[in-house]
Amino acid sequence: MxxxxxxxxxxxxxxxxxxxxxxxxxxxxxxxxxxxxxxxxxxxxxxxxxxxxxxxxxxxxxxxxxxxxxxxxxxxxxxxxxxxxxxxxxxxxxxxxxxxxxxxxxxxxxxxxxxxxxxxxxxxxxxxxxxxxxxxxxxxxxxxxxxxxxxxxxxxxxxxxxxxxxxxxxxxxxxxxxxxxxxxxxxxxxxxxxxxxxxxxxQNKNEKNSLLTQTKNKESAYKKILDEKIALREAFRKELLQFESDLQIAIDPSKLPSAGKGVLSWPLETVRITQYFGKTEFATAHAALYSGNGHNGIDLGAPVGTKIFSAADGVVEGVGDTDLVCPSASYGKWVLVRHGNGLSTLYAHLSVISVKAGDSVARGQTVGYSGNTGYSTGPHLHFTVYASEGVKILSRKSLVCGGTYIMPIADLKAYLNPLSYI
Structure with a gap:
């Protein structure tokens, strides 16, 4: 069978x-x-x-x-x-x-x-x-x-x-x-x-309610608030510039990558530059805002809620919010990432921060969302590139704001043109 x-x-x-x-x-x-x-x-x-x-x-x-x-x-x-x-x-x-x-x-x-x-x-x-x-x-x-x-x-x-x-x-x-x-x-x-x-x-809902409450729906009150913000920004920037000008940090140029495309990536998907690095026409026309030293990064137009990406692999050096001590005077919500190539990058005026100090991040990873925090004339990302040796996160007491703020502070030589590396 x-x-x-x-x-x-x-x-x-x-x-x-x-x-x-x-x-x-x-x-x-x-x-x-x-x-x-x-x-x-x-x-x-x-x-x-x-x-x-x-x-x-x-x-x-x-x-x-x-x-x-x-x-x-x-x-x-x-x-x-x-x-x-x-x-x-x-x-x-x-x-x-x-x-x-x-x-x-x-x-x-x-x-x-x-x-x-x-x-x-x-x-x-x-x-x-x-x-x-x-x-x-x-x-x-x-x-x-x-x-x-x-x-x-x-x-x-x-x-x-x-x-x-x-x-x-x-x-x-x-x-x-x-x-x-x-x-x-x-x-x-x-x-x-x-x-x-x-x-x-x-945040958007609270911002509108706060604006209407502060101004009582009056144009004159709104103009007064804008003037006060500009005055505070100018005073804070002068105070910060004085401190950064006194810094003497040794920066070894040999530790920096050669300028060229691809060293860093754009920090957002759609690129629209609204202000360039250095003594731009806007920075020159508004010299008081930059104390005559020009713009220390580039501004990229982005509606509130736009994803912001790390420009390269790195480690989050720190995060913070200058509005907690000095509202509408500086970076607002910020993230600083230190990369392994001798560069560090700053992402400022964020609405939400998605990382924390010590996090390892990959190129293209979301670090936050664009916003309008700090001193900002409209929603955008302020993107700064530093020589890593020349930037530190410091805690400083502000005479202008009457409190102690924490933010990246750099030797003026440490500020680099982002477009040299993207």
Whole structure:
């Protein structure tokens, strides 16, 4: 009856090939993922329009009504930012579900491979235990014997095929697991991002309420506040310049990278330079704001809530908020990253800080979101590049502000033109 065992085995192989997989659910998930991708594109287009609206409002923000319009336009963009992040979270969850479904199917297929291999090995083992004479007398006729021998060759060929399929399925499963881990990492980052974006929305709401309360909805009161901010900024900048001018920190030029593109990356996705480094036309026209020394970085126009990225791999040297001691006078919320190439970078006027001192960051990793904190005439990122040897985070008492602030302070020689390295 050995030939019936082999026949049953071959039949089981054929049956295994037709066992149904989860085709319908997978197709449903693919359609949902495709629909979510369309929603994401629509939201991105809406955000682009809101960004234009915010930019246009900023150009008219020299009055109280203009400032309120900026905040209202920003609020609409921030709401769309949250919807976009929620859509990305939903998309990531669907992709994880799809991947895990595929993993389940592959694991089932591997079990079939393994079961088939075990059955094949047992069949071959039984055949090997019998001599040719024993094998012949085990059949009703010689034709049955030769037919079963041919079937055994088929079994051996199936074994080779099953082993190859098992190897392929193992590789496929490893690839799916890697994709799943990547999607779960993305999901974790998105969960953090939506928390940050909700903070920004709350800040926007509080800023509008504070503005209307302080000004009592009067243009004259708003103008007075602006004049006071400018005066405080000028006094604080002079105080800081005096201290930085007295610093004498040795800076070894050989420890700096050669100027050239790619040493640093742009700290945001869409680049729009609103002020360059050094004695620019604006810095010269407003010499009091810079004490005649020019602009110590570059300004990049960015609506509130724009992701800000680390310009290179590095370690977060420190974070802070000068508004806690000296509101509207300096950097506001800032992050300083020290890189391994002799450079350090500063990201200022942030709305939310996403890192903490001591964190290792990769090039392109989010360190915060653009804002309008500190002394800022409109939402933007202030980006400074230093020779690392010449910059330190110091705690200093301010006579102007009447408190002790913490911020990066540098020898004037340490300020470098960011465009020399991007």
């Amino acid at each position: 050995r030939h019936s065992v082999i026949f049953i085995f071959i039949a089981s192989l054929s049956l295994g090939a037709f066992l149904p997989l989860r085709a319908a659910p997978i197709e449903d998930l693919k359609q949902k993922i495709e629909d979510k991708a369309k929603s994401i594109l629509e939201l991105e287009a809406a955000i682009a329009e809101y960004t234009k609206e915010v930019r246009a409002a900023n150009a008219e923000a020299k009055s109280l009504s203009g400032a309120v319009q900026v905040l209202d336009s920003t609020r609409k963009k921030l709401a769309a930012d949250i919807k976009l992040t929620e859509a990305k979270i939903a998309s990531a969850e669907l992709k994880i579900e799809e991947i895990e479904g595929s993993m389940s199917d592959v694991e089932k297929e591997m079990l079939r491979n393994q079961a088939g291999i075990m059955t094949t090995l047992k069949t071959i083992d039984v055949s090997d235990e019998l001599s040719m004479v024993e094998a012949v007398f085990g059949y009703d006729s010689l034709s049955d014997f030769w037919g079963d021998r041919e079937s055994l060759y088929t079994v051996q060929a199936s074994l080779s095929k099953s082993l190859a399929e098992l190897k392929q399925n193992k590789e496929h499963l490893a690839s799916l697991r890697e994709k799943s881990l990547g999607q779960k990492k993305d999901l974790s980052l998105l969960a953090t991002e939506i928390g940050d974006r909700k903070k920004i929305v709350e």
